[in-house]
Amino acid sequence: MNLIPLDVAPEPVYESPTMLIIAAAAIIVLAAAAIVIILKRGGKR
Amino acid sequence: MKKPYIFTLSHLAVDFACFNILFALLLPALPDGNGGTLFLLYNLLAFGLQAPIGAFIDSRPRLRAIGPCLGGVVTALGLAAAYLGRAFVPGPVFPVLGMTVAALGNAVFHVCVGSIVLTESGGALSPAGLFNCAGALGVGFGTYFGTGIPAVSVPAALVVIVLASLALWTLRRDELREVKPATDAEPLPGWALALLCAAMVLHGLGGSWMPEPPLNGALTLLPPIMICLGRLSGGVLGDAAGRRSAVLMMAVSAPLVILSGATPWPALVGTLLFWTIVPLFQLTALSALPDSPGFAFGLTKLCLLAGTFLSSLAAPSEYDRRWIVGAAALVAAALTLLATGKNKKKETIK
Structure with a gap:
């Protein structure tokens, strides 16, 4: 509920493949950055 | 105060x-x-x-x-x-x-x-x-x-x-200037953090596909009120009865969500129980990353975003959603139990 339920939008996002690909790429980049940070900070301990 | x-x-x-x-x-x-x-x-x-x-x-x-x-x-x-x-x-x-x-x-x-x-x-x-x-x-x-x-x-x-x-x-001068290590105990291992992240992604997916009870007008405010009460009670109950109680409450939400239909109450109570786990997610992430409270908090939100995004890739029927959310609640509860292991209240974080 923190996030906007995507089905309340006028057009479901899954009907917009370009935006889905961009969003997926953004999330993958963020996740990769998070893994790098975890490995770096874990290594400091 | x-x-x-x-x-x-x-x-x-x-x-x-x-x-x-x-x-x-x-x-x-x-x-x-x-x-x-x-x-x-x-x-x-x-x-x-x-x-x-x-x-x-x-x-x-x-x-x-x-x-x-x-x-x-x-x-x-x-x-x-x-x-x-x-x-x-x-x-x-x-x-x-x-x-x-x-x-x-x-x-x-x-x-x-x-x-x-x-x-x-x-x-x-x-x-x-x-x-x-x-x-x-x-x-x-x-x-x-x-x-x-x-x-x-x-x-x-x-x-x-x-x-x-x-x-x-007015709060900026409070004791906020110094980030203190949140724990002097051994941090949770990496595999536990990975399990926790998987649980949080599943929780985000389940939250997005939570069945919407048939409500109209001001009654549509009931689901967010239930989420609010769930998060609040998850923290209070987890402190009073142990962290595993929050995991148990999320697991109990599964049958309620699955059985919800024309009557709104099972879905509403299931919604409340489903969200009791949120404080435990955040504190467990901090247990794994005790020197990085900001990153630990942000990581829980990133997992929530990933789960919500996954939910936008398909459009299952209302009936299928109930089963998926119920299964997500059970699997996320099991993963959280595995991730937290034998950690009890205030055992890993002091």
């Missing part, structure tokens, strides 16, 4: 402002067909950026100290830009600009306050529950009033967010 309540009320104000922008100002200004894309952009900015922002502020305690107020002010500027700009320039330009600015303010506010709350919680779940519970109300009320009475709701949101920012400004 007043600080937790200022954080809680300002959380409500920030989310109320953002959802007024989205539902009262942005959606009505859009030509048909763009809403989903812009809402996804909002989710990416407001939730996806919390992890990198959290990592950034972890080594900058002064920035973290002013972050809550800064986030409130930026959100207020976004709302003001969308509200006032639309009066002079018709069309979606200013609402989109305001949404973008407010999403950034939202991210800064959430991760800075979340970092402070986790650091100062002393291992207790209830402070995180108290902070998190207000977000659901802000989302629910912002959507409901922003859609129903935008002429009143938007100015009210602007006043409330400015007052919240002023209240947050």
Whole structure:
């Protein structure tokens, strides 16, 4: 509920493949950055 | 003593402002067909950026100290830009600009306050529950009033967010300047953090596909109220009866969600129970990353975003959703149990 339920939008996002690909790429980049940070900070301990 | 309540009320104000922008100002200004894309952009900015922002502020305690107020002010500027700009320039330009600015303010506010709350919680779940519970109300009320009475709701949101920012400004000199290690115990291992992340992604997916009970009018506010009560009670009960009680409550939500149908109560009670796990997610993430409270908080939001995004890739029927959400609740509960292992209240975090 923190996030906007995507089905309340006028057009479901899954009907917009370009935006889905961009969003997926953004999330993958963020996740990769998070893994790098975890490995770096874990290594400091 | 007043600080937790200022954080809680300002959380409500920030989310109320953002959802007024989205539902009262942005959606009505859009030509048909763009809403989903812009809402996804909002989710990416407001939730996806919390992890990198959290990592950034972890080594900058002064920035973290002013972050809550800064986030409130930026959100207020976004709302003001969308509200006032639309009066002079018709069309979606200013609402989109305001949404973008407010999403950034939202991210800064959430991760800075979340970092402070986790650091100062002393291992207790209830402070995180108290902070998190207000977000659901802000989302629910912002959507409901922003859609129903935008002429009143938007100015009210602007006043409330400015007052919240002023209240947050008074807290900047509190003991926020120094990030103290949250624990002197052995941090959770990497595999436990990986299991926890998987559980949080599943929880995000389940939350997005939670069955919507057949409610009309003001009763549509009941689900966000249940989420609020779930987060709050998850913290209180977890402190009183042990952390595993929050996991058990989420597991119990599964049959209620699966059995929900024409009668709204099973779905509402299931919603409450499903969200009791949130404080435990955040405190367990902190157990794995004790020196990085901001990043740990942001990581929980990134997992939530990933789960929500996954839910947008398919459109199962209402019946299938119930089973998927029920299964997600059970698997997420099992993963959380595995991740937390034998950790009990205040055992890993002091």
